[in-house]
Amino acid sequence: MIKINEKQFFADFENLRQFGLQGEGGAVHRVAYSPADMEAREWLIARFREMGLDTYSDGVGNSFAFYRGHERLNPIGIGSHSDTVPYGGAYDGALGVVAALAVIRAFHDAGERLAHPLQWVNFAAEEATMGGGTTGSQAMTGIFNMQMLNKAAWDGRPVREHMIGAGLDPDKILDARLPKRGGYAAFLELHIEQSDRLEKANLPIAIVDGFVGIRRYAVRFDGMANHAGTTPMASREDALVAAAPMIQFVRDLAVELGIVGTIGDFKVYPGAPNVIPERVEMIVEIRGLDAAILDDAQDLIRGEAQSFGGEFDPVVIKPPVEADMIVRDSISAACAKLNLETLTMPSGAGHDAMNMALICPQGMFFVPSKDGISHSKDEYTSPEDCLNGAQVMLETVIELDKKLSAKS
Ligand SMILES: [Zn+2]
Structure with a gap:
């Protein structure tokens, strides 16, 4: 019986927390390619070297450790x-x-091996601090756009400069690219939920059935600027008044269709208290797992915009990505073995596992986030839930190894 070493697991977790920690109980400031990030990566890699494993890192800063299997299979x-x-x-x-x-x-x-090797992956720059997110897995899967290098990172400096500061050669980051098929037998990621569904349901594990598609639309309403004091109400063309119903419409539509919808970017021009708004620009974002429902939502939002004289242009269309059944079934079998009850839910956020779908079967599971909080110093998952996560991961790779071996 192979078991997680609990004490070591929590000690490792505490150790990693120290890199970038802003005082006891404070935030963890470990932004990609910063000294804290690079030192943390080095510390993690050293844990594998201690075990005598092969480790390496690639051109974009992803780091890896390789644990041999019985057979020469993809890990x-x-x-x-x-x-x-x-x-x-x-x-x-x-x-x-x-x-x-x-x-x-x-x-x-335990001195045990599976048929498949195991490859530990620590993706570089997952958080959207480098102009966008999932930089490391995008480079690995060949979808990284080199123009991102010249974009401003979170602190205003170009992404390229951050990479150079971390000792990387930005022009070589596509060397990290893996073959379309053949890099991995499968990929599995554990993450905190970043929402409160598990906590509300009082359940320990969520199996991710897919990653939501994201669509963003630029919606624009034009009116006519004029004096806010002298123009009678009846003769105004107020762009904001035309735009206003859209806000409630998107909310009600999302609730009705079981998706999420947000207008988080909204500008009024010229934006002066004494001028009637001549133009309103907003970005309407919707996310959902079912492309057909997103299509319906898109048509309805376009119709609503046009009925008030608005213009409607799609700016981002990211299709939903399903988690692979072989990985989902393995997580589910692992949870059954551990007597952990699960719920199934889509991931509303992008993750590296989503990009890995381009090169191998992939899946993910979540453990609860207290009050649904993440990206904050108040992020918290109980020790029990953290340990459940590690145990489910262990049992899942055992299941996956069996299922993948039976398939090949
Ligand atoms: Zn994350």
């Missing part, structure tokens, strides 16, 4: 990311990285 990848948002928490990303370390430790300490 099962396990891991997450150890970078944080500026002044973030100790659990987002870190928990998945440390749990994957604990899983490999468990095999190593």
